[in-house]
Amino acid sequence: MPTRILPYFTFIIFFVFFFTFIVHGQPRCGFDHLHNQLLERSPAFRETVSQANEKIRSWIQQKQATDRLTTNGRVINGAETIYEIPVVIHVMHTGGIIGTQYNPADAQLTNMIDYLNQSFQATWAGYSSATTGGTRVPFRFVLAQRAPDCTPTTGIIRVNAGAVPDYSSFGIRSQTTTGAIEEDLKALSVWPSNQYYNIWIVNRIDGKDGYAGTVGPFVAGYAYFPGAPNRLDGTIMLASQAIAGQSTLPHEMGHAFNLYHTFRDASGSTCALNTDCSSQGDMVCDTDPVNEDAFFTCPMAASNNPCTGNPWNGQQFNFMHYTSCADQRFTPGQRDRMIAAVNTVRGGLLTSAALRPVPATQVRTAGCEPTSITFNGNGFDMGPVRIRFNTLDDSTNSYSWDFRFYEDNTCNMGTSVMEGQTYTIALSTRSNLQVAKAWIDFNNNGIFDAAEQVLYSTTPPGYTDNNYTHTASVTIPSGTVQNIPVRMRILADWINNNTILPCEGQMYGQTEDYSVTVLPAGTLPVRIYDERISWQNGSVLFAFKSGEEKDIMKYELQRSDISGKIFSGIKELYPAIPFALVHEYFVTDDQPTADAGWYRIVATGKDGKKYYSRILGKPAANESLSGSPVIWPNPTRGGIYITLPLPSGLSAYIAITDTQGRLVWSGNRATGSPITIQG
Structure with a gap:
């Protein structure tokens, strides 16, 4: 047992x-x-x-x-x-x-x-x-x-x-x-x-x-x-x-x-011990130790914390106490x-698709699903507790936490993979020796065929740790259904039930479904990443990188007020030529409004599909992208703007070469304002 x-x-x-x-x-x-x-x-x-x-x-x-x-x-x-x-x-x-x-x-x-x-x-x-x-x-x-x-x-x-x-x-x-x-x-x-x-x-x-x-x-x-x-x-x-x-x-x-x-x-x-702030008290080192009785009324700024003997210095305003102070x-x-x-x-919560509109194409209804569990209401803590596959990373609970032997996560949880590429699938379990299995319905017929099994693993005999991760390499086969989401099924159960099939009931564990979209070979999903934002000479500069953009028609910088509810377009830009696996872009909001709160990039594909960047907050006036020079646009067909991370007023020697190493321009310029070079 x-x-x-x-x-x-x-x-x-x-x-x-x-x-x-x-x-x-x-x-x-x-x-x-x-x-x-x-x-x-x-x-x-x-x-x-x-x-x-x-x-x-x-x-x-x-x-x-x-x-x-x-x-x-x-x-x-x-x-x-x-x-x-x-x-x-x-x-x-x-x-x-x-x-x-x-x-x-x-x-x-x-x-x-x-x-x-x-x-x-x-x-x-x-x-x-x-x-x-x-x-x-x-x-x-x-x-x-x-x-x-x-x-x-x-x-x-x-x-x-x-x-x-x-x-x-x-x-x-x-x-x-x-x-x-x-x-x-x-x-x-x-x-x-x-x-x-x-x-x-x-x-x-x-x-x-x-x-x-x-x-x-x-x-x-x-x-x-x-x-x-x-x-x-x-x-x-x-x-x-x-x-x-x-x-x-x-x-x-x-x-x-x-x-x-x-x-x-x-x-x-009584005050808490605080000799090691990382492991005692609230485990946060910049919150002073306090007692429960400290905030019957809001302490005066000049008064002392009875647990430290030092002035409060704003500690009385913390959200995580029962403060009666107006400030929080x-x-x-x-x-x-x-x-x-x-x-x-x-x-x-970060990978959930719950914040996107309902997709036009949804995962096909499963041809079968588990309908029972042998030991209903058991407390043996079996089933998947984490699944990782490409960009999918979902930490869940075992059967014993919610007594649900089957979970369908296909609407909000999934990933995209490319035909012919190899990925690692990792399924974690906790207590007891368990068997872990996974299938992907590559032909989208609603049935998990034996050839579609991508994981079979068991906890090693004698393994005593409370966690074990089962892994396998998955090569996406040719001839699969592409560009629409298909169903991936994972399960984990007691090792004695190692013959369990994808539609069968569990003994103690749990079965879960996710979505996988297979893309044609050579076509990576549009990927907007490494988003950054800063002030540049009175404008808000939004920088981002885009991967595999040959099917992108245009990008648009969008802005909303502090509520973040409605975004409107303020500037468009187009993919650089020639196409590359990665391009970096810089786009500015030249007239940021006082109520501007949030920015994002929306990429529109040639098929009309929209792809969204992360939403970034309006930067503080003194924030910059990094300590490196910023050059945009790059590549360019004309003007080049260069921002140097140097104190205003200093002179810098600049040399610009093309991709073949040929000198295009050189000279001295004073920092503190953009440099425009035509030619």
């Missing part, structure tokens, strides 16, 4: 954020007690937390070893980087009309998301900006455009939850036994947490709604760390807090991306930890 791993979701911990409008009601959080209890009772959870913290620490250390660092050791994520997070809001009302207090209107919720983005960007009025003590966190939360079933969505889902026992009168329970069971409520509406970040708006928590007249402390919302079961993962918050200016949502999003409370390991007026902010260290988290333990 396989080894039973105690499923930690039985004791899953949540982060609870208390707010109060009663002056004498000091909020409290039960996280420390429950979290420590869970660590003691569940070795699996303890291992998961340890691995996540190590991944985050390692990711940051790797970045510190590269040139993507500023002089103070922080990971560079300025205006040139943005992480877009697909969001879906589930409004769990009880029958009230839209616009009433427990069923807030769409406009109120979109304003809440705008506020969330401005909180992370350090641009919300009343909060410290990036130049006055705040920290820009390069996340952009966007309501989803496509649902898991590949239908259009606004990203706001409304569900009448009045039939859930005790919900109408008491809401959901968290710290008491009063109210609906959380899992019963969420079961009415939950989307895959590896593709969307779920937010549930509820009427009450533990019987309190947080509106005027609420007596004493109340729970305003709570969130889970990455790795919680899909049926739980996300944020719950009161409808009373779902408005712009209420800091509940920014706080909970901090938890969503692995931020602890700043008073972690402290209790009451994250620190650079908290920013780095969140960036590391989205890159290591929530990476599926």
Whole structure:
């Protein structure tokens, strides 16, 4: 028999954020007690937390070893980087009309998301900006455009939850036994947490709604760390807090991306240990140790932190405490930890297609799928926990987390490959000896033939580590269906079930489907990458590289205001000739408007298809691309603009040669302005 791993979701911990409008009601959080209890009772959870913290620490250390660092050791994520997070809001009302207090209107919720983005960007009025003590966190939360079933969505889902026992009168329970069971409520509406970040708006928590007249402390919302079961993962918050200016949502999003409370390991007026800031307290080295009682009222700037004896220096404004201060902010260290988290333990959100319109061609319905599992509800932690194939990289949970033996991820999760090329497929499993298999329906007949199997692997005998990655090389055969998505099926189960076929039921594990698009040999997918943005002599300069662009008709620089909702074209440019595997382009917004907030490149193919770059934030006035000379356009048919990273006023000798090494122009020019050379 396989080894039973105690499923930690039985004791899953949540982060609870208390707010109060009663002056004498000091909020409290039960996280420390429950979290420590869970660590003691569940070795699996303890291992998961340890691995996540190590991944985050390692990711940051790797970045510190590269040139993507500023002089103070922080990971560079300025205006040139943005992480877009697909969001879906589930409004769990009880029958009230839209616009009433427990069923807030769409406009109120979109304003809440705008506020969330401005909180992370350090641009919300009343909060410290990036130049006055705040920290820009390069996340952009966007309501989803496509649902898991590949239908259009606004990203706001409304569900009448009045039939859930005790919900109408008491809401959901968290710290008491009063109210609906959380899992019963969420079961009415939950989307895959590896593709969307779920937010549930509820009427009450533990019987309190947080509106005027609420007596004493109340729970305003709570969130889970990455790795919680899909049926739980996300944020719950009161409808009373779902408005712009209420800091509940920014706080909970901090938890969503692995931020602890700043008073972690402290209790009451007792201060936490801080001899090793990377492993104690909140594991962030630029947040001072504090205690829970420090912010009954907002400390004066001249007062001292009782845990350090030093002035607060803005620490009293941190989102991750229960601060009563009007100002709110994250620190650079908290920013780095969140960036590391989205890159290591929530990476599926970055590769999800949930922010794109519904595709014209969808994956064919599977000819068969598993319909049963032998040991229903088992806790043996079997099934795929991560799949990597070309650009696809999805971290998931095993069967034991959600008791779902089959998952169809084909709408939002997939990759493109080229005929004749070889790729590595890597499928990771956790506990017990397991068999891992994968198939790609290359002929798109809806059936996984034996010749279409691309992975067969078993955990080595005697392997005792908690993780194993099964790998194989996959060469894309000729004669396959091309240019439309086909189905890839992966599975993992107990090693004794090593004869399992793609349509058969599991014993203990899980089966998952993804999409793969095969492209003709010699035709790489359009790829826009290495996007950068800076100020150049009063203009916004957007630089990018494009790979295999022979089927591109034109590029367009687009701009939007700070909301990022509507983009409009401001300048077009055309592919360089001759075509090459890689070209670098520079395009300017010569008249940037005061409200300009975001930029992107849209490539239009000869077939009319659109390809999008990352969305970059408007740069600060003193930001430049790098410490290297910038030359654009290159190649050119006429004028060349050269920007040198030298102090203004210095003279530089410039020599320009063509691709054959022949001197085209040379001479001295003063720096500080573009140099135009005609000829």
